[in-house]
Amino acid sequence: MPNKFKNLSHDFPILKRKINDEPLVYLDNAATSQTPNQVLNRIGDFYQHSNANVHRGVYTLANEATAAYEQVRNQVAAFINAPSAKSIVYTRSTTDSLNLIATSFGNLVVTQGDEILITIMEHHSNLIPWQQLAKRKHATLRYVELNADQTLDMADLKHKLTNKTKLVAITQTSNVLGVTNPIKEIAKLAHQHQAYIVVDAAQSVAHQKVDVQDLDADFLTFSGHKMLATTGIGVCYGKPELLAEMPPVQFGGEMIESVSRTNATWQAAPWKFEAGTPNIGGVIGLGAAIDYLSEIGMAEINAREQQLTAYLFPKLTAVNKLTIYGSKEASQHAGIISFNLGQLHPHDVATGLDMLGVEVRAGHHCAQPLMATLGVQATVRASLSFYNSVEDLDRFVQAIQMVKEFFAGESK
């Protein structure tokens, strides 16, 4: 592995932490990524030297803060190859972004009898907003199902994508199955049917190069906290002509053009969607996170994570009674592996692993309809990042064996 990935615990001090007297093996990167010092320092610097509210003052500090805030918009646009910084709306999170789209754009374009097409592998954040929209508008929510190998059934998608479909909302990478869906192809199909496509890139944007123009996504959403930035900052990319049509959903300072007692008019996008004081520090951190990722390079990060997955996958499949969900191919897992261990409940497994310093998630991963389809209540999920090491993975596999043995002993 290239040197770039050595000694990353200098940048990520949490990786040196002990958990229950064992070295931390952090394998819940799909829930949230760790935050490098470079990001924290950039934010700290901002508050210690240039903190002021944005878009408000004509004084030097305010101008510096505003320039920094808007400069990151250019960075984000470049990071996902958006046509213009004006197509980048800052939000709180992927969830906030998806709700913005479902409320503002959804209310605008979806009417009674229309269909909204999502997939059965969606995170609740890319599911309930559409379920609610369908209820509000008396539209129909349809689900694309899985193939036998638990990847997306493209035949089913083609079958369900019709001229009744107003909108397709789909995750680029599943947070449970780890599979990456062929967004570009799906966007093309959607557009052939005059449907719009909303892409949930929460699990992809930190792990592969995402190019909104190449994908031809109408909207694309992600969260800073899953890409090395802090919590509380997210992005909603929208095609400029769509953002232009959309009404704001929150009202207040910053987003207005002019206000009278009886009426108000809005600024242009993206500002009309950013009511009130935004998460300025979060934006500054997002810029630093993009710098960090870009310095390594998204292609190298992707290759590194593929390598780690390829290393781990056969070790897991070799564990007796361990069931992996999703594809049988390591290369289809983008660093995310959900599994169960015999009849053991995922909570019990996760507690055992936690005793050994290994932090994985156990639960429904905010994907209950998918759990029902997989025929389980919950799973254990390990998810990697480029800063994980081979030793992490070895400890993880060893810990699984120990947990298995522990419960085999106990249940005798």
Add this chain to the structure above:
Amino acid sequence: MPNKFKNLSHDFPILKRKINDEPLVYLDNAATSQTPNQVLNRIGDFYQHSNANVHRGVYTLANEATAAYEQVRNQVAAFINAPSAKSIVYTRSTTDSLNLIATSFGNLVVTQGDEILITIMEHHSNLIPWQQLAKRKHATLRYVELNADQTLDMADLKHKLTNKTKLVAITQTSNVLGVTNPIKEIAKLAHQHQAYIVVDAAQSVAHQKVDVQDLDADFLTFSGHKMLATTGIGVCYGKPELLAEMPPVQFGGEMIESVSRTNATWQAAPWKFEAGTPNIGGVIGLGAAIDYLSEIGMAEINAREQQLTAYLFPKLTAVNKLTIYGSKEASQHAGIISFNLGQLHPHDVATGLDMLGVEVRAGHHCAQPLMATLGVQATVRASLSFYNSVEDLDRFVQAIQMVKEFFAGESK
């Protein structure tokens, strides 16, 4: 002045900064407060040692993060004397909080023909959401006007508050006039008419002790970034029985109880309002900010700011052609003084002051209807915090004189 207020630039390093080669005199505290190292360090520690997503994992790190996140809810409740931590909803900002109330609660209780009563001194964030609600519901938005001395006209309020009034939304302290309104009395009047009261405490909560039970506020909102915490975190307090009735406005992870293909049920308040990954770092910082404020004590902070205001006020009134908006009494200004200098445009004044290191705001302060009532397009506004010094105020007054002379010379 007590020693507590000496050497605060240790805690607030930005105060040592130079602006245009002059020492920074930061007098835009009403727009955003500066952030002490104690807050930044607490946030940094969190990311360096305990970062994980909340309410998701059963492992040690996740549990630590969740406990820290929920512990701050108790702190916030204690800070405003809320009856229970469950009455504290985390939001992005005051603006986000007010929009939540207007959308969720407003849609629930306001119907055609009802009246919503606000005041002419409201910030756009406590104005446009109600203007929009009134439009949606065919309700009437009414404004309480000002007395001759530009304080709230309580007679007008009593006149306009009738049994038709469903909801009163009012700021505790005006961000332009600096006046603090008699919320407790207004809440009592509102409740006598079976109206609800929403209090915008953005400008009060960092400057005086706020007690939601004593005020008998139905809702009370504020922003972390105006009380030493970072941007991107806000609070919406609501009486538990009201929050219980209110539907969520955003949907996704974390806020659900259970999700099927066709339906979803929600958690109880406050969690049903916190969809998706929240601003965990922001919450941690909010806890540190409350600790910082509490350590000094809200009564002492208030006294200090009153002293500073009392020192500054007569020096400003003594400047020829300087018009102060709002009360003629320093004690009615809570550290906020808006003014104009003869016919000079506020932007020109602010640029002049900025050249001398003095950072004040010039503009409409997100209160255009108030500006219209005051008969101006914009004002200059200086706003203090306890960490400002007497020297800051002296420099400010001297700078005003210099700016005045400069433009007097130029316009000859």
Add this chain to the structure above:
Amino acid sequence: MSLNKLNQLYMAVVMDHASHPHHKLALPDATTSVELHNVSCGDDIRAFILMKDDKVQQVSFTGNGCTISQASASMMTDALAGLTKTEAVAGCEAFFQLVMGKQISTKAKAWLGDAEILGSVAEFPARIKCATLAWHAAQEALEGGN
């Protein structure tokens, strides 16, 4: 690397209750029943309470979950049966105290029976929700659930 500490949590009696839970069935003639979800894993427990006069005559549960939640539900059905309504509500309260590592009275210990052993959950704070799910459901049912 060792899992010794886990023995505190997964003691024989806990594993026993989990693999052979007591009163795991629906009570069709229950006075009240309440279903609660563990929102992070999707586990659900429904507690059924059959009251006679002021006495808890029968308690049962249905639903799936981890070892801790199943064992705890099983112990709960043993513990609450036979108590008065007031005692049973107080018993639930005592259980919440116990798993948060607080001291509880001798009387409460008597009510809890086997369940006292779950005091060890206090060392595993992330699992408190698993342990208390059934008891919260029971308490709500006692207080007049649907």
Add this chain to the structure above:
Amino acid sequence: MSLNKLNQLYMAVVMDHASHPHHKLALPDATTSVELHNVSCGDDIRAFILMKDDKVQQVSFTGNGCTISQASASMMTDALAGLTKTEAVAGCEAFFQLVMGKQISTKAKAWLGDAEILGSVAEFPARIKCATLAWHAAQEALEGGN
């Protein structure tokens, strides 16, 4: 403490234009006019353009604002009158470049006239919006505003 640097911004010619702005009036027979707001201070400027064939025959403005926005609007009305539509649009563009501290061509300088002096705004980045408001309005009007 000194305000020397301010002289760069508030030069005599700027103060002159601000206190006696040229063409500050509505053109009732304007081909197009566009109003824009400076959202931070509430200032507004409406630019009126009267085209004849492909020539900008008359330019004017209304609205209130600070010294910089008034002076800049006044200079704008002088600068754009007489240019072709393409030249006028390019003139606005050149002005935006100028106030951001970029070099502009000699031809563009000729178009801008007095307005060239506002290049000094580049030193006061917070005031760029004030300086460009009228020119943005004019550009939108030239491009077919309402």
